[in-house]
Amino acid sequence: MNSSSKDFGRSAEALAENWLRQKGYRILARNLKIGHGELDLVAQDRDTLIFVEVKGRRTDHFGGAPYAVTPHKQRQLIKLALAYLAQHKLSAIPCRFDVILVSGSENRSPQITHMENAFEVSRSDWQW
Numbered sequence: 001m002n003s004s005s006k007d008f009g010r011s012a013e014a015l016a017e018n019w020l021r022q023k024g025y026r027i028l029a030r031n032l033k034i035g036h037g038e039l040d041l042v043a044q045d046r047d048t049l050i051f052v053e054v055k056g057r058r059t060d061h062f063g064g065a066p067y068a069v070t071p072h073k074q075r076q077l078i079k080l081a082l083a084y085l086a087q088h089k090l091s092a093i094p095c096r097f098d099v100i101l102v103s104g105s106e107n108r109s110p111q112i113t114h115m116e117n118a119f120e121v122s123r124s125d126w127q128w
Contacts, residue, residue: 012056012102
C-alpha cells in the first residue's frame with residue numbers, strides 16, 4: 001500500500017468517525033490493535049456496542065458497500081470483536097457489525113454509505 005493509499009484510508013476513517021458522532025454514537029476506540037488484527041472503530045449507540053469496518057474506495061470497480069467486506073474479513077472481525085469483549089469483560093451487551101464505505105476522488109466530494117448490521121453472526125460463531 002503506498003503512502004497516498006494510507007492517507008486516503010486515514011481520511012476515510014476520520015470521515016466515518018465524524019459521521020457516527022453526528023448520528024449521536026459514542027466512539028470508544030479507533031484503530032484498535034488486537035493481536036495481528038485491527039478494529040477500525042468501536043462505537044456505542046445507546047445500549048449497543050458496534051464494531052465498524054471502514055472501507056475507502058476511490059472507484060466503484062470493486063462494487064459498493066455490500067462487497068466491501070468478504071466472508072474471510074467477516075470471520076476476522078468476529079474474532080477481533082470476541083477478543084475485545086473478553087478483554088473488557090463484556091458478555092451481556094448487544095453487539096452488531098457495521099460497514100462504512102467512503103467513496104470519492106479528487107474530482108468529487110466523498111460519499112458515505114453506512115450499512116448498519118452489515119452481516120449476521122451465527123450463534124456458533126458468537127461463542128467465547
